[in-house]
Each structure stands twice: as structure tokens, then as C-alpha cells.
Amino acid sequence: MKNKFINTLVVALSFTALAACQQEESVPEPAKTEVVAEVEVSDKPVDFSAKAEEISKKYIIADTHIDVPHRLLEKYDDVSEVTESGDFDYPRAVKGGLDAPFMSIYTPADLEEKGGSKEQAEKLIDMVEKMAQDAPDKFALAMSPGDLLRNFRQGLISLPMGMENGSPLEGELSNVEYFFERGIRYITLAHSLSNHLSDSSYDEARPNDGLSDFGREVVKEMNRLGMMVDVSHLSDKAFYDVLEVSEVPVIASHSSARHFTPGFERNMSDEMIKALADKGGVIFINFGSTFVSQASRDNYDAFKEARQTFMDENGVSVEHESVMNFTKQYREEKPFEFADLNIVLDHFDHVIKLVGVEYVGIGSDYDGVGDSLPTGLKDVATYPNLIEGLLVRGYSEEDIAKILSGNLLRVWTQVENHAQQQ
Known part of the structure; x- marks a missing residue:
């Protein structure tokens, strides 16, 4: 695995990750920047493909939502080696330059009523831990930005974890800290059905009118512990309730821009993206064709x-x-009808023009959207295609590095620092 630590720290926002590693200084809010193309002092045409490959090896690439654990629960594969199925394995991750895939600890929404959500989450966390234990020369857990950076120094792919669906909390506030201790670093409060924390964008029933009282307490507890709050899947009302309650920036771990899919509440409206950014949060773009097209x-x-x-x-x-x-x-x-790379790039463009490059990142939903992935972005080996597309559209190397990981590291560090100051 390549060593990208020094080059990553050159990017201004990635200095926030170093601060997390040292756990000494608070992180200032980044200033919005103009999108500026790199100036090539040469008459020779730019080889965007080669440049993209270089960038993929030079900077940290993080993806905030990859559904490997649930895929392996249905049919186990050794992802430390080449696998015939799925969108993720170690060789493809190395090829694509992926360094920090957030493993999604996903529990189906119907378990809220049936029971067994916490048990399901425990199984998936055990599975991620086993992935790291069985291939210690390839994978390592990451509980903080500092862990992530130390893993880079050792040439390891980090496996941070995010819980998709708050159902495993099962009404017990103490379970927030329990899962934090088990390594969960964000919680998507609801999934495809409204639950005891929050209403879902997919569910016509809105029993909580946004966040429930328990959901509000959960957000406060996550702030206290240093766990990121994820607003993907939430109803619009629940989203605004989260912004009202949270004292720190929040994330949308795998959402896209509703501008391109009018009426699809699962994506975020322009007003929501602006509100998210105003609070310092980040939207991580979902690649699924039906999300972007x-x-x-x-x-x-x-x-x-x-x-x-x-x-x-x-x-x-x-x-x-x-x-x-x-x-x-x-x-x-x-x-x-598959989407393509250009449509995905349009979503990045739209967010950046709306609020700035500091508020967007990658949340592909690999292994979570079936075979609906766009042409050009079919698995974790294809991040260089995304980078090349950004270069062609005139984005600077510094801005691309923010999209790849700098923005995530900034928010994660801010959330950690807030918790440490309690």
C-alpha cells in the first residue's frame, strides 16, 4: 500500500487531521475558495488520466458509505483477496487508491418491529473486526482521524465504521456510548422506514413529525461523545430538527442533489445543502444511478x-x-438506464457552485445499490475516473484533495474536539 501521508498533509484542510492526531488545537472554520484550474506552464497537452492516477496515490481517499458487511453477511467472501462478486475487495481498493472506506453497519428497517436490530449490528461489527484481525498487513480499524493517519504511515487501509439506521439503539440512550466504544463513528438516524428516533424520507408515515424526543437526546449524546450525526435517509423535517439540536457540523454520508431528481426526498434540496454547509457540514455524493439521474x-x-x-x-x-x-x-x-460518470460529476459541480468545495465528498454506496452503479464508476477501483473527471472540469489538485478526504477529516476533527471540550 502506498504511503501518502506527507503529500496529504500538504493540503490545507488536512492539517486539521494532524491536529486530531496530536489532540491539541481546535480546528478553525475553513474559508470558502474559488474553483481554480491548475495552470500548466507548458505547451504540452495535459494527460488528465496520468494526473488522476498520480493524485489517487498522493492523497487520502475516503468514502463514507460502503455496504461490505451486509454483503458478506448474505454471502461471505474473503475481501482481503480478489472476489468475483461485489464492489469492494482489497486489490481493487488498492488499484483505486481507496484508503478509508467507512464500513456500513446496516440493519434493515423492518427489524425495528420484528426485533433483533442490536444483535444484527453486533454481528456486522464483529465481521469488520475479523476483517482487520485476519489481514493485519492490509486492514486496520480506525476510531479517529489520528488512527486513520497512523494507518497510512503503516500502509494499511483503514476500516472506520458508521451505523446505518439507529434502530439498534433500541430506545436505550446508553447504547449510543456502547456502540461508540465498539467503534461506531457516525449513526444514520433512520433508514427506509420511520423509527423511534426519526422519520424517514422513504416512509409516508411520519409518526415523529421529524425527530422524536428520544432522537433529540441521541443527537445530543452523539455530540457529547464525539460521534458524527448522519442525516441521509431522514425526512426534510427531521433534517432541520437535527440542525437545530446539534452543536457541531453534521454529515449526509450518502446523499445526492435533489436538483437533478425533483420530488425525490431521499436526496437533498438546495436549501438543505445550504443549511448543512452553513453549519459546517458535508454532503457525500451517492453514486447510485437512481440517485443521480x-x-x-x-x-x-x-x-x-x-x-x-x-x-x-x-x-x-x-x-x-x-x-x-x-x-x-x-x-x-x-x-x-444507467447513469454515467458525467452525471455524478454534475452533482459535485452543483454542490460546489452552491456552497463551495469545502462541503462535498464521496459517499458512493458501493455494495449498497446493487447493479445500478453508473458507467465509469462500477467499483472501488474506479476513483481515478472520478478524479480525472474533476481535473477535466478545471478543479485544482488542492480542491480535489478536499473532496477526497480533507472535508471529512475537518468535520470529524471538529466533532472530536467538541467532545473533548465537554
């Missing part, structure tokens, strides 16, 4: 409607073999 959403919605009609007419459930046959035939006639 309205055409992909329309295509998928038409398929779902046709499938539902078939199920209703035949009195069968989605697991029935006839539905699988229907799906195969439908997709042969009307293939899924």
Missing part, C-alpha cells in the same frame, strides 16, 4: 409499476419464480 429513476419506476401489476394480476409475491421470469423478460425488452 432522473432518467434512471423514471426507468426503474416504470419497471416497478409493471412488476406490481403482474403480481397483482397473478396473485404472487416478489419472490415467486414467475416474477423473476417476468423481470428477466422485461429487462431484455427495456434495459435499465
